[in-house]
Amino acid sequence: MEGRNLFFLMSIILLLIFTFLNLPSPLSHTTDQLLDCTTYSPWCSSRKPFFLRQPENSKNHYADFPNHPLDPLTIGEIQKVKKIVNSIAEFRIKGCVLHSVVLEEPEKEVVLNWRRGHRLPPRKAAVVARALGVVHVLSVDIETGRVTRRETGSYSGYPILTIEDMISATSAPFANSDFNRSIIQRGVDLADLACLPVAAGWYGKIEEKRRVIKVQCFTLKDTINFYMRPIEGLTVLLDLDTxxxxxxxxxxxxxxxxxxxxxxxxxxxxxxKQKINLLKPISIEQPNGPSFTIENNHLVKWANWEFHLKPDPRAGVIISRVMFEDPDTGKMRNVMYKGFTSELFVPYMDPSDAWYFKTYMDAGEYGFGLQAMPLDPLNDCPRNAYYMDGVFVAADGTPYVRSNMICVFERYAGDIGWRHAECPITGLPIREVRPKVTLVVRMAASVANYDYIVDWEFQNDGLIRPKVGLSGILMVKGSPYVNMNEVNQNEYLYGTLLSENIIGVIHDHYVTFHLDMDIDGPSNNSFVKVNLQKEMTSSGESPRRSYLKAVRNVAKTEKDAQIKLKLYDPSEFHVINSNKKSRVGNPVGYKVVPGGTAASLLDHNDPPQKRAAFTNNQIWVTPYNESEQWAAGLFVYQSQGDDTLAVWSDRDRAIENKDIVLWYTLGFHHIPCQEDFPIMPTVSSSFEIKPVNFFESNPILNIPPNSPKDLPICKAAASA
Amino acid sequence: MEGRNLFFLMSIILLLIFTFLNLPSPLSHTTDQLLDCTTYSPWCSSRKPFFLRQPENSKNHYADFPNHPLDPLTIGEIQKVKKIVNSIAEFRIKGCVLHSVVLEEPEKEVVLNWRRGHRLPPRKAAVVARALGVVHVLSVDIETGRVTRRETGSYSGYPILTIEDMISATSAPFANSDFNRSIIQRGVDLADLACLPVAAGWYGKIEEKRRVIKVQCFTLKDTINFYMRPIEGLTVLLDLDTxxxxxxxxxxxxxxxxxxxxxxxxxxxxxxKQKINLLKPISIEQPNGPSFTIENNHLVKWANWEFHLKPDPRAGVIISRVMFEDPDTGKMRNVMYKGFTSELFVPYMDPSDAWYFKTYMDAGEYGFGLQAMPLDPLNDCPRNAYYMDGVFVAADGTPYVRSNMICVFERYAGDIGWRHAECPITGLPIREVRPKVTLVVRMAASVANYDYIVDWEFQNDGLIRPKVGLSGILMVKGSPYVNMNEVNQNEYLYGTLLSENIIGVIHDHYVTFHLDMDIDGPSNNSFVKVNLQKEMTSSGESPRRSYLKAVRNVAKTEKDAQIKLKLYDPSEFHVINSNKKSRVGNPVGYKVVPGGTAASLLDHNDPPQKRAAFTNNQIWVTPYNESEQWAAGLFVYQSQGDDTLAVWSDRDRAIENKDIVLWYTLGFHHIPCQEDFPIMPTVSSSFEIKPVNFFESNPILNIPPNSPKDLPICKAAASA
Structure with a gap:
C-alpha cells in the first residue's frame, strides 16, 4: 500500500502545482468532480469566442436554443435527457453509465425540407447507456420526455470508453500489490508513475465478454514527456468495470x-543550445475582419459556400448540408449532406507480447472529439479565427463544455487561384492573376501521445480539401541498445533507434472519411469510375503508337465501387447526378481526388485488420443508410469486425441512381526517424472533393485581383 | 499577298493599342527591336527590387560583378561573350544564331571549395551556336577571350528554339498563298489570325534533318482568349530556317x-452576371519586414537555410549549394548541390492527324525559363516578396532582362509546425504549439496556353517541398458538336466537351526534377530503398498474424534505383551518407517523399515516349556527371531519345558510396472538365525532400510560439 500512498502524495503535489498554475488536473478527480465543469477545468469556463457576427447571440452560444435541425444538444437539452433517463428505474441504479448522448439527427428528408423560419423538427437524443452489463441504445424525445426506441446492441464490442473509464484505468493498477512490486523492482518510484489505457481491441485469442483493457506505464520523473520513458514489457490487463x-x-x-x-x-x-535562426513576426491580417459569418454558432457562410458545422464527441467535426450558391443561377446547390472522420486505424508493426495489441481505432474506442482539446489561439489557428465550443456529456449524464474545440478561419498562403500571362511568343498584353483565399475548419485531437490536426478546407471554386496532420509524440519502445552498432545483423528492432534506449516503432495511420455526397440533391446519384486505359493505335492510323483513353464505368452495385488505387491503372472517381446534365450535356458531378494513398497491407484475417476491414479498400460507396455512419461499426471497443463498412459493402447492394455515400481513407506509413524525437514535426496528407462539370465554367472568373489599396497598413505591435 | 497586308495592318493596330497601353508587343518586332531591351518591353526597364538587405548593392543587381562562382552571366559578361564569338569568322556570318549563352558552371569541386572572399574561379560561358546548319557547343573563357572547348553535337535533335524562331513561326505561314486561301475559305479574316508553333517533336515517321515545326492557328476575333477559337484541322509544316x-x-x-x-x-x-460573394482583404503581413536576406542578389539566407538561387533560360529556377546550419553544432551542412526542373513532358492523348504531335518538352524545346514572364506583385506573390530578374540572351548574342522573373517570400498559412496537448486522460497542463512559417521561391512560366507555377518551399525543420501548379488555358480541339446528345455512342472524343464546339483533350503533365543530393558532402552518398514488406507471424508467435517489416536495400547500380512506385509494395527512398552516422548509429540522410505520382502509361516504343523515356520511372539515381543535366538530352527539339536519362541509367553504372543525383518526376493526368473553361483554376502537386536521421532530434524544438505582442497592428488601407 506504500505505492498507493505515494501515488496520492504525488497527486496532491501535482494538484497543488496545477492549482497554483490555474491549470486543469483531472488525474486525481473523482467522477463527481469531473462532472462539475467549473471545478474540472478552466477550459470549461464559459469563455466567449472573440468573433461573432451577431454579438447579441454571443453571450451564451451553447444556450438552450437550437436553431437548426442539426444543431447539437444544448446544455439544457442534455440536462433534460439526464432526467428522462434517470426516470427509468433500470437506469437509476448505481453503475449505470451513459457512454454517449448526442443529437439523434432527424431523418434526412426532414432536414432537407426544413427551411429557416420553420419550426424545428422534434428534438431527440441518441443515448447509449450501459446498466448491469447490458448496452441499451435509446432514442429520447426531449419534448415529450418519452423513450421512443430502445434496443440492445446486437453486434460484438462495447460502446466508446467514457473519460471516466480512461481515467480510472490510470489509477486502478496501483491497487494491485504485484503491480506495485513489479514497478519498484524496476527501480521506479510509484510517485513518478503515469499509466495509460493503451489498447482496447480484440485480438482473436479469447473472447472476454467483459470490458478488459491493457494498461502500460511510464515514468514522469524529470520530464513531462513521460511517453519517452516507457516501463517496457510490463502490461496490465484490467477489468474496467471491477x-x-x-x-x-x-x-x-x-x-x-x-x-x-x-x-x-x-x-x-x-x-x-539549439542554434535556430529565429524569424520575425508574420501574420495573416484582415483589416476589415473575416469574410465568413457564423449564424447561430453553427451555420457557416463564406464565399458561395454554406454549411452546418458542429462538434461531435466521436467524429470530432461534423460538416453537414454543404451547399454552393451557383454563380450562374444564384441558386443554392447541394454538394454533400454530411462529411466527417468516421474512424481511424493505427496499427503498430510489432507482434511482440507488449506491442501486438497496439492497433487503435481512436474515434470508436476513445472518442476523436472527446480528445480534441482547446485550440491555442495564434498558434493552432491564426488571428481572426472563430472558436466553437463543444458540449459533451459525462458518464452520469451531466453536460460539460470543451471550449475552443473547433476553429474557423480564412487562409491566404500566397497561392494562386488561377493565372495566365501571355508568353513571349505572342507578347499579348495579358497578365491576369487571382490570389487564392480559402476557408479552414480545424480541430486538433490529442489521442494520448499523438496529435491529429483535422482540417476541412473550402475553396471559392467549389473544391473541398479534407486534410489530416500528424504531430505530437511517438509511441516508443524501450530498448537495451544505445547505439545501432550493438545490434546484431539478424535482429530486427521493429522500428528506428531514435535516441539511447528508445525505439520508434513502425506504424500506419488510416483516417476514414464518411462523405455523404448529394450532388444536386440526394436522389439519382451514381458513382462513375473514369478509367484511363492505354490504347494502341492500329497500323497506319497515326505516327503515335499509343494514347490514354478515358472509359466511363457506372458502378451498379457496391462491389463495383470497392476501389484499390493503382498508379499504373489510373482512374478518376466521380459522383454524378444521373438526372442532371450541364448545358452541353455532361453529367454534373464531383470527383474525389486521392491523396495520402498508403494502403493497409495487413493480412485480412489478422484480427486488427478484420476489425478495421474498412481500410481494405481506399474507396467504397454504399447506399445511404442512416445506421451506417461508423466505418468500424457502432461498437468498436473489443469489436470483432462483424459490423464494419466492409461487411455492409459486401452485401453488394445497388448503388446506381440512388442516394449514395462515398468513403475515402487517407493513409500514412510511418517509419519513425530521429527528427520525430522528442516531438514530431507535423506530417500532413489531404485529398480533394472537386467539382467536375458541376459548374458550366470556371466559377471564379470574376473575382478581382489584389491591388495595393486593398491591403492593410500595419505597424509592429512592439512599436505601438 | 492580301493576307500579308492584312497581317501588317493588324500588327499596326495592335501596336497602337499596345503603345497606348504601354504594354509589350513583340508580335511585330524585328530581331533588332527585340534585342533593344527598353524598346522591347517595359518589363525590361531596370526596375529595382523593393527589398534588398544591402541597399548599396541594389542599384543594378544584374551588373558586371558576379559575386559567387554560380552567379549567372551578367549583362557585361554576355556582351563580352558576344564579341568573342563574333571574332570567330565562322560565327560572324549571317544566319549564325546563338541558341544558348549561360554560365558554364565551374567544376563541382571548385565550387565546393570556394569560400566567400576567395577570388572567383575563371568565368566561362557555355554557348550553343548554330552556323550553316551545324551546331557548335562552345566553352568561352570570358577573361582570356578564348574558346577553350568546341564540339559539334553528336546526338539527334536541335538546340532549344530561340524566341526569334518562335516569333518567326507565327508569321511565316502568311507568306504562303495556299495557307491564306485556306484560312479565308474557312471564313476567317487573316487580320484576326494568331498562329503558334505548336509542336517541335520527332514522330518516328520521317527523319527531316532540318528544323521543321508544326504551326496551327486560332482566331483572335472578339476575344483575347484565341486558344478557345482554334482553326481545327489546319496544320502547317514549316521549315524554320528557310x-x-x-x-x-x-x-x-x-x-x-x-x-x-x-x-x-x-x-x-x-x-x-456571375454571382460571386466577394471576400474582404486578406494579406500576409510582416511589420518588421521579412526574415530572409539575399546577398548579392543570389545568395538566400533564411532560418537555418542558405542556398544560391538563379534564373536559367532552360530550367527556369536553379537552386544550388543548399546547406542547413545544424542546430546542434552550428555547422553548415550540405544537403543538395543543385536542384531544378530538368524537363517537362506533356503528351496529348489524341492520335489524330492534327493532334498526334502535341507532346511537349517545354524546357528543352521552348525554354522553361525563357517563358517565365514577370510576376504580378500582390497576386503572384504576397507582399514583402523579393523579386529577381533574369538576364537572357537574344539570338544574336545581345543580353536582355526579364524583370521580376522569380520571387522569394515567406509564407504563413495558419499551419502548425508541431504541437502537443495532453489529453483528458492525463489532464497534464500541456499545450505547446508552434506555427509553421516557410520560405517560397516561385516562378511562373507561360508556355503558350499553359501556366506552370513552380515553387520551392523550404521549412525551418529541414524539409524542401518542390511544387508545381498548373493554371492558364487548355489546348482545345474544335468540334462539330454543341451537345453530348449529338455524339454517337461509339464515337470517342479524346476529351470532354467543355462548351459548344470545344473539346478539352485529355493529356498528361510530367515535370522531372534533377536533384543532386549531397548529404554531408558529395562523397559516399548511397540510395537506399526501405521497403515495407508484409510479414506473417509464425504459428503461436503472437495473436497478431501480420505486420509490416522495414527491409533496407542499398542500390548498387543504376538499375537497382529505377523505381516505379507501387501503393501495395511501399517503400521509403533515402539518400544517405554511408560514412556518417548519427549519435545512436543511424546513417544520416534525406528521403524523397513521393507526391503527384501519376505515371506515364504510353508505350515505350511510341516515339514521344522514347524521347521522354525519363518518365518511364518515377525515380532514378545516376552517378554525378556534369554532362547529365537535362533528362531529355542536351538537344531536345526533334530528338529521337538517344540521349535521355533512361539511356544513361541503362548503362547501369555503380552508384553506391558515390556522388549521386536523384531524379524525381511529378505527374498529372488531366481529363479536362467544364470548370477548366475558359481558364483553369490552379491544380497543384508536390513532393518532399525530407531529413531522415539527418538531425539528432527535432531541429525546431526551441522556436517560440506566437504571442499577441508579436503580431502587427493593422488598419484598412482605405481608412488610412
Missing part, C-alpha cells in the same frame, strides 16, 4: 530511457 | 467555337 487487475505480463526488464532532451516545453528549453 | 511552308495539312472544316464567355480579363468580365 477495476480488478486480471493479469500482469511482466517481461524482462529493459532499461528505462533517460529523461534528458525529452522535454519540449518552451519554458524549459529556451536555454537549450 | 521560313518556307513545307506542307499544309487541311482537314475537314470544323466550326470555329464562338468567342462568347471566353474572355477572362477582369476589365472585361466585371459586368458579368
Amino acid at each position: 477495476q480488478q487487475v486480471i493479469e500482469i505480463s511482466d517481461g524482462e526488464s529493459i532499461p528505462i530511457p533517460k529523461a534528458a532532451n525529452t522535454d519540449y516545453r518552451y519554458s524549459r528549453i529556451k536555454k537549450n | 521560313q518556307q511552308v513545307i506542307e499544309i495539312s487541311d482537314g475537314e472544316s470544323i466550326p470555329i467555337p464562338k468567342a462568347a464567355n471566353t474572355d477572362y480579363r477582369y476589365s472585361r468580365i466585371k459586368k458579368n
Whole structure:
C-alpha cells in the first residue's frame, strides 16, 4: 500500500502545482468532480469566442436554443435527457453509465425540407447507456420526455470508453500489490508513475465478454514527456468495470530511457543550445475582419459556400448540408449532406507480447472529439479565427463544455487561384492573376501521445480539401541498445533507434472519411469510375503508337465501387447526378481526388485488420443508410469486425441512381526517424472533393485581383 | 499577298493599342527591336527590387560583378561573350544564331571549395551556336577571350528554339498563298489570325534533318482568349530556317467555337452576371519586414537555410549549394548541390492527324525559363516578396532582362509546425504549439496556353517541398458538336466537351526534377530503398498474424534505383551518407517523399515516349556527371531519345558510396472538365525532400510560439 500512498502524495503535489498554475488536473478527480465543469477545468469556463457576427447571440452560444435541425444538444437539452433517463428505474441504479448522448439527427428528408423560419423538427437524443452489463441504445424525445426506441446492441464490442473509464484505468493498477512490486523492482518510484489505457481491441485469442483493457506505464520523473520513458514489457490487463487487475505480463526488464532532451516545453528549453535562426513576426491580417459569418454558432457562410458545422464527441467535426450558391443561377446547390472522420486505424508493426495489441481505432474506442482539446489561439489557428465550443456529456449524464474545440478561419498562403500571362511568343498584353483565399475548419485531437490536426478546407471554386496532420509524440519502445552498432545483423528492432534506449516503432495511420455526397440533391446519384486505359493505335492510323483513353464505368452495385488505387491503372472517381446534365450535356458531378494513398497491407484475417476491414479498400460507396455512419461499426471497443463498412459493402447492394455515400481513407506509413524525437514535426496528407462539370465554367472568373489599396497598413505591435 | 497586308495592318493596330497601353508587343518586332531591351518591353526597364538587405548593392543587381562562382552571366559578361564569338569568322556570318549563352558552371569541386572572399574561379560561358546548319557547343573563357572547348553535337535533335524562331513561326505561314486561301475559305479574316508553333517533336515517321515545326492557328476575333477559337484541322509544316511552308495539312472544316464567355480579363468580365460573394482583404503581413536576406542578389539566407538561387533560360529556377546550419553544432551542412526542373513532358492523348504531335518538352524545346514572364506583385506573390530578374540572351548574342522573373517570400498559412496537448486522460497542463512559417521561391512560366507555377518551399525543420501548379488555358480541339446528345455512342472524343464546339483533350503533365543530393558532402552518398514488406507471424508467435517489416536495400547500380512506385509494395527512398552516422548509429540522410505520382502509361516504343523515356520511372539515381543535366538530352527539339536519362541509367553504372543525383518526376493526368473553361483554376502537386536521421532530434524544438505582442497592428488601407 506504500505505492498507493505515494501515488496520492504525488497527486496532491501535482494538484497543488496545477492549482497554483490555474491549470486543469483531472488525474486525481473523482467522477463527481469531473462532472462539475467549473471545478474540472478552466477550459470549461464559459469563455466567449472573440468573433461573432451577431454579438447579441454571443453571450451564451451553447444556450438552450437550437436553431437548426442539426444543431447539437444544448446544455439544457442534455440536462433534460439526464432526467428522462434517470426516470427509468433500470437506469437509476448505481453503475449505470451513459457512454454517449448526442443529437439523434432527424431523418434526412426532414432536414432537407426544413427551411429557416420553420419550426424545428422534434428534438431527440441518441443515448447509449450501459446498466448491469447490458448496452441499451435509446432514442429520447426531449419534448415529450418519452423513450421512443430502445434496443440492445446486437453486434460484438462495447460502446466508446467514457473519460471516466480512461481515467480510472490510470489509477486502478496501483491497487494491485504485484503491480506495485513489479514497478519498484524496476527501480521506479510509484510517485513518478503515469499509466495509460493503451489498447482496447480484440485480438482473436479469447473472447472476454467483459470490458478488459491493457494498461502500460511510464515514468514522469524529470520530464513531462513521460511517453519517452516507457516501463517496457510490463502490461496490465484490467477489468474496467471491477477495476480488478486480471493479469500482469511482466517481461524482462529493459532499461528505462533517460529523461534528458525529452522535454519540449518552451519554458524549459529556451536555454537549450539549439542554434535556430529565429524569424520575425508574420501574420495573416484582415483589416476589415473575416469574410465568413457564423449564424447561430453553427451555420457557416463564406464565399458561395454554406454549411452546418458542429462538434461531435466521436467524429470530432461534423460538416453537414454543404451547399454552393451557383454563380450562374444564384441558386443554392447541394454538394454533400454530411462529411466527417468516421474512424481511424493505427496499427503498430510489432507482434511482440507488449506491442501486438497496439492497433487503435481512436474515434470508436476513445472518442476523436472527446480528445480534441482547446485550440491555442495564434498558434493552432491564426488571428481572426472563430472558436466553437463543444458540449459533451459525462458518464452520469451531466453536460460539460470543451471550449475552443473547433476553429474557423480564412487562409491566404500566397497561392494562386488561377493565372495566365501571355508568353513571349505572342507578347499579348495579358497578365491576369487571382490570389487564392480559402476557408479552414480545424480541430486538433490529442489521442494520448499523438496529435491529429483535422482540417476541412473550402475553396471559392467549389473544391473541398479534407486534410489530416500528424504531430505530437511517438509511441516508443524501450530498448537495451544505445547505439545501432550493438545490434546484431539478424535482429530486427521493429522500428528506428531514435535516441539511447528508445525505439520508434513502425506504424500506419488510416483516417476514414464518411462523405455523404448529394450532388444536386440526394436522389439519382451514381458513382462513375473514369478509367484511363492505354490504347494502341492500329497500323497506319497515326505516327503515335499509343494514347490514354478515358472509359466511363457506372458502378451498379457496391462491389463495383470497392476501389484499390493503382498508379499504373489510373482512374478518376466521380459522383454524378444521373438526372442532371450541364448545358452541353455532361453529367454534373464531383470527383474525389486521392491523396495520402498508403494502403493497409495487413493480412485480412489478422484480427486488427478484420476489425478495421474498412481500410481494405481506399474507396467504397454504399447506399445511404442512416445506421451506417461508423466505418468500424457502432461498437468498436473489443469489436470483432462483424459490423464494419466492409461487411455492409459486401452485401453488394445497388448503388446506381440512388442516394449514395462515398468513403475515402487517407493513409500514412510511418517509419519513425530521429527528427520525430522528442516531438514530431507535423506530417500532413489531404485529398480533394472537386467539382467536375458541376459548374458550366470556371466559377471564379470574376473575382478581382489584389491591388495595393486593398491591403492593410500595419505597424509592429512592439512599436505601438 | 492580301493576307500579308492584312497581317501588317493588324500588327499596326495592335501596336497602337499596345503603345497606348504601354504594354509589350513583340508580335511585330524585328530581331533588332527585340534585342533593344527598353524598346522591347517595359518589363525590361531596370526596375529595382523593393527589398534588398544591402541597399548599396541594389542599384543594378544584374551588373558586371558576379559575386559567387554560380552567379549567372551578367549583362557585361554576355556582351563580352558576344564579341568573342563574333571574332570567330565562322560565327560572324549571317544566319549564325546563338541558341544558348549561360554560365558554364565551374567544376563541382571548385565550387565546393570556394569560400566567400576567395577570388572567383575563371568565368566561362557555355554557348550553343548554330552556323550553316551545324551546331557548335562552345566553352568561352570570358577573361582570356578564348574558346577553350568546341564540339559539334553528336546526338539527334536541335538546340532549344530561340524566341526569334518562335516569333518567326507565327508569321511565316502568311507568306504562303495556299495557307491564306485556306484560312479565308474557312471564313476567317487573316487580320484576326494568331498562329503558334505548336509542336517541335520527332514522330518516328520521317527523319527531316532540318528544323521543321508544326504551326496551327486560332482566331483572335472578339476575344483575347484565341486558344478557345482554334482553326481545327489546319496544320502547317514549316521549315524554320528557310521560313518556307513545307506542307499544309487541311482537314475537314470544323466550326470555329464562338468567342462568347471566353474572355477572362477582369476589365472585361466585371459586368458579368456571375454571382460571386466577394471576400474582404486578406494579406500576409510582416511589420518588421521579412526574415530572409539575399546577398548579392543570389545568395538566400533564411532560418537555418542558405542556398544560391538563379534564373536559367532552360530550367527556369536553379537552386544550388543548399546547406542547413545544424542546430546542434552550428555547422553548415550540405544537403543538395543543385536542384531544378530538368524537363517537362506533356503528351496529348489524341492520335489524330492534327493532334498526334502535341507532346511537349517545354524546357528543352521552348525554354522553361525563357517563358517565365514577370510576376504580378500582390497576386503572384504576397507582399514583402523579393523579386529577381533574369538576364537572357537574344539570338544574336545581345543580353536582355526579364524583370521580376522569380520571387522569394515567406509564407504563413495558419499551419502548425508541431504541437502537443495532453489529453483528458492525463489532464497534464500541456499545450505547446508552434506555427509553421516557410520560405517560397516561385516562378511562373507561360508556355503558350499553359501556366506552370513552380515553387520551392523550404521549412525551418529541414524539409524542401518542390511544387508545381498548373493554371492558364487548355489546348482545345474544335468540334462539330454543341451537345453530348449529338455524339454517337461509339464515337470517342479524346476529351470532354467543355462548351459548344470545344473539346478539352485529355493529356498528361510530367515535370522531372534533377536533384543532386549531397548529404554531408558529395562523397559516399548511397540510395537506399526501405521497403515495407508484409510479414506473417509464425504459428503461436503472437495473436497478431501480420505486420509490416522495414527491409533496407542499398542500390548498387543504376538499375537497382529505377523505381516505379507501387501503393501495395511501399517503400521509403533515402539518400544517405554511408560514412556518417548519427549519435545512436543511424546513417544520416534525406528521403524523397513521393507526391503527384501519376505515371506515364504510353508505350515505350511510341516515339514521344522514347524521347521522354525519363518518365518511364518515377525515380532514378545516376552517378554525378556534369554532362547529365537535362533528362531529355542536351538537344531536345526533334530528338529521337538517344540521349535521355533512361539511356544513361541503362548503362547501369555503380552508384553506391558515390556522388549521386536523384531524379524525381511529378505527374498529372488531366481529363479536362467544364470548370477548366475558359481558364483553369490552379491544380497543384508536390513532393518532399525530407531529413531522415539527418538531425539528432527535432531541429525546431526551441522556436517560440506566437504571442499577441508579436503580431502587427493593422488598419484598412482605405481608412488610412
